[in-house]
Amino acid sequence: MQQTRSVELGTGLFVLLGLAALFFLTMQTTGSNTLAGEDTYSVTARFSNVGSLKVRAPVAMSGVTIGRVQSVEFDPVSLEAVVVFEIDSRYDQIPDDSDASILTAGILGSQYLGLQAGGSEFSLEDGSEIQFTQSAIIIEQLISKYLFSSSSEKEHE
Amino acid sequence: MLRDIYFTVVGFLRTFGALQLFFLRLLVNSPHIFFGRFRLVVQQVQNSGTLSLVIIMVSGFFVGGVLGLQGYSNLARFNAEDSVGTFAAFSLLKELGPVISALLFAGRAGTALASEIGLMKATDQLSAMEMMAVDPLPRVLVPRFLGGVISMPLLAAVFSAIGLLGAHLVGVNLLGVDAGAFWQQMQSTLDMSDVYEGIIKSVVFGVVVSLLAVWEGYNAIPTAEGVGRATTRTVVISAIAVLILDFMITAMAI
Structure with missing residues (x-):
């Protein structure tokens, strides 16, 4: 038995x-949340185009991951993408005029949010919004821009 | 010469047909054994599933680790080492999980089934049951077949899951791929159809390997040598069948 x-x-x-x-x-x-359990503060940034930025993508400053994207939403009033991301509260000295851009890690890599330090005396805090943003670079647009500009130059010659 | 070829072909077709009939008999007897004598099935799930867990988990972990290492070193050439999670998940879920689990399952549980049934036959236990008017097929073969069919998909799932953890350990904790990128890329690339493909494969392999093991054991020549040959044939034929079927299912899924 x-x-x-x-x-x-x-x-x-x-x-x-x-x-x-x-x-x-x-x-x-x-997924292992490297920031889980640690203190974070969240910051908002508005972009005209976020490319394929996804929730949980890293937020990097000088190439070092300091936070994660929390949400990517579309604001129907301002017709912009609103990205909310959280930054580890160890990094609380980031100037509030820093600019955010959406970058790609390598050619096939995933997209991440890169922060570039500004020169302001005040630092970012919970709920603040980043003023200067640069949208994702869409390769197709780049290519078509390049193609059309080179063909129009030829016409001028 | 022609005669030889003729007899080989006819012999192969006869064996193949007999195998199909045997499979049908197993299937017909499956429902009332599964619902009526569930204890027997549980016992066999224990034998072929629970006892195979260690080999499946250890192999899965190291296969996942190797995927992490290889994926990282090769993807790093294209600056795409973030995709190592996608790479490992695709390989594990669709191919390596079901196939390697099936091969290990044939080696660990299939041989045990074949030799057990073969020895029962060699020691006249099956004939004794027939003398007592007990059909050995439902009583002995069907529970073993069902046990294998139930165990195999679960083992493949455990293999893939542990493999993913191994890939995560190597890729993220050892080589420094970002944990968020690892899972985020994986989740945005894989969809349910990839998971289903793996599940379908593991179910098919479970049926085939269990069927072949039971068949070889039941048809073993009742001598020590015959049982040994039956065990060997189980592994060889299962491996070939699994790899051919894997190709066919993949071709159908694409």
């Missing part, structure tokens, strides 16, 4: 583990 019970217990645990693994694979949402 004791043995049957342990067999049933083992099988039950195995099936549960398998189903949990299946659930994990289907959801794949776990």
Whole structure:
């Protein structure tokens, strides 16, 4: 009797583990939040185009990750994309006139939010908004710009 | 010469046909064993599933780790090391998870099934059951078949999940890929159809490997040598069948 019970217990645990693994694979949402549990403050920035910036993308300053994108939404009134991101509160000395741009890590890499330090005496704090932003560079637009400008130059010659 | 070819072809077709009939008999007997004698099935899930967990988890972890290393070093040439999560998830979910689990499952559980049934036959236990008017097929073969069919998809899922954790450990904690980029790229690239493809593969492989193991054991020549050959054939034929079917399912899914 004791043995049957342990067999049933083992099988039950195995099936549960398998189903949990299946659930994990289907959801794949776990992700390790490097900022979880740490203090953060959130800052807003508005862009005319965010490219393919996604929630949880890194926020980097001088190439070092200092925070994460919290949400990317579209504001129907100002017709702009509103990006809210949180910065580790260890970095509370960032000038409030710093500018934010959406950059791509490598050619195939994912997009991230890059901050460039400004010169203001005041620093960013919870709820503040970044004034100077630069939208994502869309490669297709660049290419078409280049193509059309070179062809119009030829016409002038 | 021609005669030989003729008999080989006819012999192959006869074996193949007999295998299909055997499969049908297993299927017909499956529902009433599953609902009526669930205990027997639980016992076999324990034998072929729970006891295979260690080999599956260890292999999965290291396969995932290797994917992390290889993916990182090759993607870094294109400055795309952030995609290592996508790379590992694609490989694990669609190919390596189901295929390697099936091969390991054939080696760990398939051989055990084949030799157990073969020895039952060699020691006349199956004949003894027939003498008592108990059909050994539902009582002995069907629970073992069902146990394998239930275990295999779960083992493949565990393999892929542990593999992802291994890839995460190597890619993020060891080589310094950003954790957010690792998961975010993976989530934006993969969709449910990729997960389904892996699940379908693991179910098909589970059915095929269990069927072949039970079949080889049941048809083993009842001697020590015959049982040994049945075990070997189980691994060889399962491996070939799994790899060919993997190609076919992938071709159908694309």
